[in-house]
Amino acid sequence: MKNIGYLSVDVREGFWKAKQDMLKNTTIDAVYNRFSDTYRFDALKCKPTEQYVPHVFWDSDVAKWIEGACYVLAKENDPELLKKVEAAVDDIIANADENGYFNSHFLVVDQDKRFKIRDKHELYCAGHLIEAAIAHRDATGNDRFLKAMCKYADYIARVFKEEKSAAYITPGHPELELALVRLYIATGERRYYELAEYFVDEHGKYGENLIDATTQKYNQDDMPLRDRETIDGHCVRALYLYSAAADVAYMRNDKELADACKRVFDNLVNKRMYITGASGSTNIGEAYTVDYHLPNRTAYAETCASYALMLFGRRMFNIEQDSKYADAVERAFYNGFLSGVSLDGKAFFYENPLELDPEFNNVYHSTVRKERFPITQRKEVFGCSCCPPNVVRLLASLGDYMYSYNDEVLYVHQYADSAMEFEGMYVEQITEYPKNGNIKLKFDTNGRRLALRIPGWCRGFSIDCDYELVNGYAVISDNCGCVNVELQMPVTPIRANRRVHDNAGRIAFMRGPVVYCAEGVDNGRDVRNIRVDIRSEFEIKESEFLLPTLHTTAYQLPESDELYCVAEDNWTEAPLTLIPYYAFANRGESEMNV
């Protein structure tokens, strides 16, 4: 099973195109400018200065921006953008040392601490540099950056795998592992795969990071990956690592490791994932907690964790051809990931809560301690700015998530108006999806059968030719060259499992893959108290948010001065407007509830 990459896919119209245009016209420059303002690009020059101290994860921020920029450059000419990219690449290559080592923090600040402090993101930055170099080669055809990073990877292999001279065994913040697999695929050099394999296999064997059991769990150090039953610890670290583990399990046909990846994936999507595809139930350790603990107001739900679920899900499909993986990818993209960027493309959320009570966010703030709530408005830049460049690279590489193939079948995972051409295979999707569920596909599978994902959210669909449903995919019987799919997309009330106590008495509304929310700006105060009949009919209206808004009549309690009163059936009708969740917090500070 292989993935067809973004290079072979052109997004042409509709929602995805609009988001890619936003990226090209705004986001890519917005992130560049903020990183530039905060010396992140200057730091690549590795010159000590009094203006700034390069932070341990700055290289990863810049690398991810380069990677995203290169995805854009691979598709279209943009000399200005290319210039920015090449300037950064020049600095990285120029300042790598004789071993190929590059890290703007450790080359300048902690010069004697190279490979000595596991928690300082050193190998994490290396992984992102490698990913950037692959994208750079693909965009420019020039492999100088890729070669430099190969040298760096070889150096890492020597220090960590051969000499074992580093002060730790595996990366503290995983990411390098999946980058090494990509480097193998990009170069054909198997040693990079073997290094990825080594890190994946060693991870969790030695209880590194012995501060306490929780800290071990935080870094997935508490047990070998193949023994894991649940998804635990720091969300993004976990999902990056399992993405690499899924690659390794697939590539060496390792059933035990594959089963562990399946268990972890299932635990996430069946017990620890928000309806938005976001995950991470506590800001303490940015971590998973326990099954069914999904608080809405204090959700951690980092944008990067939704991104990382997409990475993980895409890789899991190689192991098991089931639509649940692409379902998770789709859920995460349209909801928990897209909420991470403002509609104007300039500002970002790190945490994506499912409920905002701006008044409550101001409780008892102190310079010493404070109750931690997610912020209510997106920001242009963060000190810890991992999310914005993940927005850049994901939006530029959406094509990566659409197709997989083997000798027998070409799988269509995601729907968007687009054309794909790769090794004699061709698929053209003509659709307004996810505005509606009508998709016309013109295709030539080069002798394979075409398999169309029927999304998990879809309770009724039609396909105008014969097909067989296999693990959530409609496998078309004839290579007929054209098929029309209609995925019914009514507004649907969704209930959480009864064990999710935070959602007791609550329903959410979805339309297609898109989760909706109610904001105070449309619905007045006390949105949390609005009562909606699950049988409500909604009016669907075009909106400023690309996708429609939903309108119905709901119920609200009267305002009152009493704190507690006898409960009566005194609900009165109140109009309810729902907007796509990803569009929340774009019209000023407001209450919000999914």
Next chain:
Amino acid sequence: MKNIGYLSVDVREGFWKAKQDMLKNTTIDAVYNRFSDTYRFDALKCKPTEQYVPHVFWDSDVAKWIEGACYVLAKENDPELLKKVEAAVDDIIANADENGYFNSHFLVVDQDKRFKIRDKHELYCAGHLIEAAIAHRDATGNDRFLKAMCKYADYIARVFKEEKSAAYITPGHPELELALVRLYIATGERRYYELAEYFVDEHGKYGENLIDATTQKYNQDDMPLRDRETIDGHCVRALYLYSAAADVAYMRNDKELADACKRVFDNLVNKRMYITGASGSTNIGEAYTVDYHLPNRTAYAETCASYALMLFGRRMFNIEQDSKYADAVERAFYNGFLSGVSLDGKAFFYENPLELDPEFNNVYHSTVRKERFPITQRKEVFGCSCCPPNVVRLLASLGDYMYSYNDEVLYVHQYADSAMEFEGMYVEQITEYPKNGNIKLKFDTNGRRLALRIPGWCRGFSIDCDYELVNGYAVISDNCGCVNVELQMPVTPIRANRRVHDNAGRIAFMRGPVVYCAEGVDNGRDVRNIRVDIRSEFEIKESEFLLPTLHTTAYQLPESDELYCVAEDNWTEAPLTLIPYYAFANRGESEMNV
């Protein structure tokens, strides 16, 4: 307006008697033994030792125990208990210095820091010692302890008010202020009232404690009390201080200060109080937060804050004869306060949440950081053990909360089977209240009119003689000598104000003054998801909890493996058992929801 004290009231039967018997038979010894085990009594000897370092608030723990023990001793002979009390009193008197100063921490540990560190509970301990000394004099007739504490109080007046030689102006943890008012009443020495007045007036004028604005608010240092609009900062500190402020406002007829006390009280009971009468919405600073922010699972709701609300409410009645004050006292007592002690009288809660999810309490615990949830089971002793001895002194002095009088009216605030005799006034209450609402009162008011509180929770009542309703009290027209009151006590569904977003979609049930809850031990898993019709009829059954349990048919969702599914009307009938909230967590670890 004056209060009639516990010395004039004999509780005879029923609920209150049972709780006082529990106190005498178990709690008073349990607290004594745990305090003894932890060297709190030894510390009174003020001998340096290697076994322990006397903590800054140990004296207050012991003083409160002495106070409670003396309330018991005032009513009945108990030579063993008296011996323990006298031993402690002997140590305190023997080790007070030539100025009358006594503090087992500052006399031994921080000898050069006397009156130099505002936040170390020094004057707080002094206040509790004074209260203990008053109780001791009243119980024994011997005033040696009281005299010693008067000397201490005079010393404090010299240092703080006359010489102003201390390093701070007002107590960091208020308590001394209300103790000084009591000392004035107990001795007739007006200078103690004047010192209380001084502290109350100075408090908040100077922005003491300048760490930051929050810390100022924490200690009520951010503004003079008379300017305050809302109740803020540390709950117990706030309520102790406002109790003294209410005394001062009443005693010098200070309308401005009285109005501030009213505003603060109203803000608490109308916007910041749990249905249980508990308050404090965050453990960070053990504090009030903002209006309508009343999270159930993470409620701070300290037992001492419910106790302190009773102190405050009792005093506010002197200022304004309105039943809302005794309503708050009753609500706090039967619910947020009584939940603080186990049914066997041996163990205590510090925090009294309105919802427990034991599984969720185990999320991401780390030795470094943890998500803070209230504990799920009561403990015999805490490091910070302010709550247990407050249980001791409150249960022993319940009579304090029953009656007030002036020349025209004798007010009956609380109902319990009891007899009161004071200055020619006599009231006998024959009742099973709060098991039911039938109360026969035989009375002689010595020329006054009798006023009976009609509780705020009561929606229907009858009185078998003429009366006039004035501010929530039924003022009996004739001094007829006997009256029968029937307060209807159906099970009542209660809804919170729609602005309490944490209670959206939720109702609570009360019967009379008692809040009910559902535990997992009776109702199975996922209590939080049980749905109850507000029109449900309940069967009321005798129970092991002194008050009845409530039984009806409710609804629950089916168990499922799916995390999210289409919401259907697939609720099935499920029996529901409710128990009094104060009885929760007495049958092992269990889910609980009010």
